[in-house]
Amino acid sequence: MRAAKYSLKTSSRLRHDRHGPVRHARKEPISISGGSFMRGRTFLIGFVLAIPLLSVASPADAALPNCTRTATSTDGTSTVTVPATSNGLPECLMAQGNQSSGVTAMQRALRTCHGKSIATDGIFGPATRTALIQVQRALAVNDDGVYGPKTGSKMSWPGYSSGTFVGCRRTTVIQP
Template sequence: MRKPLNALLATLMVVSGGGLIALSSATSAAAAAPRCNWSASYYGAWVPNYGTTSVNVDCSLVQGVNSVGVGTLQETLNMCYGESLVVDRDFGPGTRAALIRAQQRAGTTADGEYGPLTRKALKHKPTSGTTCVRVP
């Protein structure tokens, strides 16, 4: 179904004021990845992870999710970006707003969704020490 959707989006280009405006799909890259339900030590940092038995950091978090991975993100936002979130593992409006601020500081798309691109852009809570770590 991916090709028909892309073809449909290509036909939905709108000419407005001499410029083209592309209408985007409602599905983001973060929404396409599995939900982060755990936490893993990855390149010297604690990173949201999918699964409990192997390292799969290509996962996503969005508002409404409640998981260990959200708690890890909240700890990262507190330690590395000066936020004061309650680490309750609940991705609510406060976590979303804090993530948007961190995404802006990191120079990535500030959409309030955590996925592979945000993982690579943010610095994360280190597994040891106090220096936040950027991971691949």
């Protein structure tokens, strides 16, 4: 059984409407040889399969608020400052274009604990994004240049005791 595909072809007959003579169009079956029958469906399947690739962040990450301030974590010997939401929660996102004390905390960690030569100005610019991507690759985290909970949990953060730097730490307990 053969499936027929229709193509729009014009005939030589002219018809008239209120704007003047118009060529009459009618549908005629065309051959399905050479894969022409599947051409339209292949495009549609390719388009449908490509839609998920357009999404960078996972659905859970997309719902997270921006990091607008910092929170501290204390392990008994030192205090670590990490990016946080306005409520003091560390589950937040930062990307190029953000400006906050959370960005400053991340930049300080990138400089002090991960050896990146960037400014600690609180502005998430191209240099900060590049440094973050390099650290994400080294930590085997999605290297998209966006700071989120997965990146934050893998990064090391500068620890201070009585205002003196005592080394880099990974944080687990956050206090607003």
